[in-house]
Amino acid sequence: MAITGSLNFLSASLTGSDNINIDFVGLNTLMVDPVNNTSSILGHAIDAHAGEYPNDEIETMSTYNAVAIIDFADPTGGSDDYASATGESITIISTDGTSRTYTSNSSATNASAGTFEGDHAGEAVKARSGLKSCIEHSNGHGGKISVENLGSTAGTSPYALVLTQLIPGKAGRTIITSDLNNTTITDFAFYGGEPNQLNSLLLHRNGPYQHPSWKQLRGGDHPVARALRLGNTMSVEINWPDPVHKESYRQSKRGEKENYNLLEYDDYIREENERLASIGAYANSLLPNLHQYYEPVITTKHKPLVYDTTLGPRTIKVRASLMNQMTDFSSDALNEILKFASGDPVVGISQNIKYKRTNQKFYNIIRMANKYGATSFMYTERIYPREMNSHKKYNTIRPNYEEVPGTGSNGYDRALHRLFWKGAQGGAGSTAITSSTPSDGTTRLRTGNSVHITAGSGAFNSMDVLQSMDFSRHSIPPGTTAPEFSLLTSSALVGT
Numbered sequence: 001m002a003i004t005g006s007l008n009f010l011s012a013s014l015t016g017s018d019n020i021n022i023d024f025v026g027l028n029t030l031m032v033d034p035v036n037n038t039s040s041i042l043g044h045a046i047d048a049h050a051g052e053y054p055n056d057e058i059e060t061m062s063t064y065n066a067v068a069i070i071d072f073a074d075p076t077g078g079s080d081d082y083a084s085a086t087g088e089s090i091t092i093i094s095t096d097g098t099s100r101t102y103t104s105n106s107s108a109t110n111a112s113a114g115t116f117e118g119d120h121a122g123e124a125v126k127a128r129s130g131l132k133s134c135i136e137h138s139n140g141h142g143g144k145i146s147v148e149n150l151g152s153t154a155g156t157s158p159y160a161l162v163l164t165q166l167i168p169g170k171a172g173r174t175i176i177t178s179d180l181n182n183t184t185i186t187d188f189a190f191y192g193g194e195p196n197q198l199n200s201l202l203l204h205r206n207g208p209y210q211h212p213s214w215k216q217l218r219g220g221d222h223p224v225a226r227a228l229r230l231g232n233t234m235s236v237e238i239n240w241p242d243p244v245h246k247e248s249y250r251q252s253k254r255g256e257k258e259n260y261n262l263l264e265y266d267d268y269i270r271e272e273n274e275r276l277a278s279i280g281a282y283a284n285s286l287l288p289n290l291h292q293y294y295e296p297v298i299t300t301k302h303k304p305l306v307y308d309t310t311l312g313p314r315t316i317k318v319r320a321s322l323m324n325q326m327t328d329f330s331s332d333a334l335n336e337i338l339k340f341a342s343g344d345p346v347v348g349i350s351q352n353i354k355y356k357r358t359n360q361k362f363y364n365i366i367r368m369a370n371k372y373g374a375t376s377f378m379y380t381e382r383i384y385p386r387e388m389n390s391h392k393k394y395n396t397i398r399p400n401y402e403e404v405p406g407t408g409s410n411g412y413d414r415a416l417h418r419l420f421w422k423g424a425q426g427g428a429g430s431t432a433i434t435s436s437t438p439s440d441g442t443t444r445l446r447t448g449n450s451v452h453i454t455a456g457s458g459a460f461n462s463m464d465v466l467q468s469m470d471f472s473r474h475s476i477p478p479g480t481t482a483p484e485f486s487l488l489t490s491s492a493l494v495g496t
Contacts, residue, residue, distance in 0.1 A: 066172035
């Protein structure tokens with residue numbers, strides 16, 4: 001840091017920590033730079049503090065101390081100084097996680113016990129000084145949180161305590177829980193900053209050469225572009241989906257301004273100022289309206305076109321690529337916004353909308369084959385999974401396929417269920433099934449009901465007839481053994 005007069009100059013070498021240099025390849029070692037794929041924004045929100053970027057889990061790069069404020073001023077906006085009532089409490093947590101609760105009472109402050117004098121004839125100064133003593137006591141947050149009393153004299157504004165975490169770091173941004181009356185609490189947060197964070201962030205994002213022209217041409221290396229590519233996602237500005245058209249429009253506008261005379265340029269400036277006067281609408285018009293579209297890495301939807309033709313005395317079978325040559329994106333919405341026909345020969349014609357038609361000359365294969373006597377044309381497509389879901393892992397995972405007891409949407413006791421076959425019959429031993437026999441989905445046994453053929457419980461057969469697994473009410477038919485009888489359901493016993 002060089003000092004010249006009243007100007008401070010930050011050396012470009014002042015970056016990183018004492019032990020680790022800043023990386024140039026986006027490893028998030030010391031600087032954590034998040035990417036928002038939805039808004040295509042790199043970094044934290046614009047109002048975020050610089051302390052959000054350092055990765056304190058690796059190395060503490062700064063001495064940021066979180067600060068909180070407890071304001072005893074009139075919360076309605078007046079100029080009075082209020083004390084808290086008695087029997088109320090405030091809980092404060094330091095950077096290392098130490099939590100202490102301080103309580104107001106009607107007697108004198110007892111810092112070791114964590115109690116401070118509350119309402120004392122309207123003298124809020126006693127409440128502030130008492131709470132300050134409790135926090136700085138060794139039984140409180142002594143050595144971990146410092147307290148500054150901005151209004152040490154009664155009736156003197158401001159009426160606030162400023163709490164500072166003595167241990168720096170993001171963990172110090174804790175929440176204060178309070179039911180103190182007549183107070184306004186501002187939780188611990190970072191204020192101020194350190195100048196070397198900007199250098200570290202710029203080096204992390206762009207390296208030592210920053211953003212020269214040769215780097216501006218390599219948009220695919222930008223962290224946002226890399227994140228989109230990693231997720232097979234395209235980000236399109238809905239207002240200007242065609243970048244060539246957008247640049248042509250801008251170029252024409254630039255050409256117009258270059259030919260303005262002084263009066264025309266004054267008119268242009270006046271119109272721009274009028275738009276700036278309604279800054280909300282104008283600012284929104286400048287922001288891109290971004291939509292994200294997922295595209296599969298590879299698809300196997302389109303099969304070759306197959307047909308028979310003759311070659312001399314022989315009949316041969318021909319396979320030719322067709323739709324693979326003409327389709328554009330798997331996303332219909334993306335094709336629509338970019339105006340790609342994606343193999344559709346007639347889309348946009350009736351509406352007089354110009355669509356880009358990629359390689360639709362391949363339709364001539366069918367025309368020529370038909371002209372020369374080809375037969376048995378066959379074209380097939382894969383319908384499952386959908387092209388958009390091609391080769392996704394979850395296509396082969398069926399976590400909710402196994403049915404559960406009951407007649408719900410996934411119950412095996414409903415009339416039309418997926419359960420096809422179970423190897424085991426189930427039941428109590430090998431002799432009989434009773435109403436208490438459990439049905440757990442591992443056997444052919446379904447849920448029974450305690451009262452034979454009564455609505456509201458049990459399983460339904462394929463004709464939506466309620467069944468019962470309670471056979472204790474029926475006698476075993478002559479010549480039937482108990483194990484054989486146990487294989488029957490109660491619907492076979494109706495009327496016996």
